[in-house]
Amino acid sequence: MFSLPELPYAYDALQPYMSKETLEYHHDKHHLAYVNNGNNLVKGTEFEGKSLEEIVIGSHGKNAPLFNNAGQHYNHIHFWHWMKPNGGGAIPGKIEKAIVSDIGSVDKFKEDFIAAGTTQFGSGWAWLAVKDGKLIVAKTPNGESPLVSGAKPILGVDVWEHSYYIDYRNRRPDYLKAFVDHLINWDYVLEMYEAATK
Numbered sequence: 226m227f228s229l230p231e232l233p234y235a236y237d238a239l240q241p242y243m244s245k246e247t248l249e250y251h252h253d254k255h256h257l258a259y260v261n262n263g264n265n266l267v268k269g270t271e272f273e274g275k276s277l278e279e280i281v282i283g284s285h286g287k288n289a290p291l292f293n294n295a296g297q298h299y300n301h302i303h304f305w306h307w308m309k310p311n312g313g314g315a316i317p318g319k320i321e322k323a324i325v326s327d328i329g330s331v332d333k334f335k336e337d338f339i340a341a342g343t344t345q346f347g348s349g350w351a352w353l354a355v356k357d358g359k360l361i362v363a364k365t366p367n368g369e370s371p372l373v374s375g376a377k378p379i380l381g382v383d384v385w386e387h388s389y390y391i392d393y394r395n396r397r398p399d400y401l402k403a404f405v406d407h408l409i410n411w412d413y414v415l416e417m418y419e420a421a422t423k
């Protein structure tokens with residue numbers, strides 16, 4: 226059964242970069258809907274009792290309603306942890322080294338990541354992921370993630386309008402820049418990088 230995790234910080238902890246109102250709607254309403262829909266849709270399918278990652282990968286291309294909700298549940302569980310108060314800042318050495326060797330430079334990573342989020346037409350996500358042992362920047366539509374193309378996501382940002390419209394209106398690039406500079410929880414990114422490259 227899917228369940229809604231609590232936010233790892235207070236609803237007002239990410240202000241002024243992400244408001245209490247945004248987190249209340251995004252976590253309490255949007256994420257909860259994915260949890261409830263996912264629980265209803267998984268019932269009686271071959272995916273009942275499987276892990277969330279198995280459901281996301283297994284339902285892709287097979288059961289769109291289940292995939293959309295399970296994919297968004299997976300994405301949002303991590304999204305809350307990919308942010309923290311006073312985030313951004315110095316990148317852990319191990320990840321910085323991999324960014325420089327696989328992407329070129331930290332500036333290039335930031336530019337590519339923001340561009341991926343800005344150019345994702347409509348709803349979706351921008352990613353930093355590990356594919357074949359190397360870091361890549363990617364974007365996906367709707368509830369997809371790099372999991373469905375055999376990669377392991379280690380950082381993602383939600384570019385659905387519900388994630389930024391209250392705070393930034395139509396200024397998605399400003400939201401993405403604030404996410405990179407002030408919200409990213411690099412400790413959690415490092416944790417996922419280490420798990421993905423074990």
Ligand code: MN3
Pocket residue numbers: 251255301383385387388
């Ligand atoms: Mn969302």
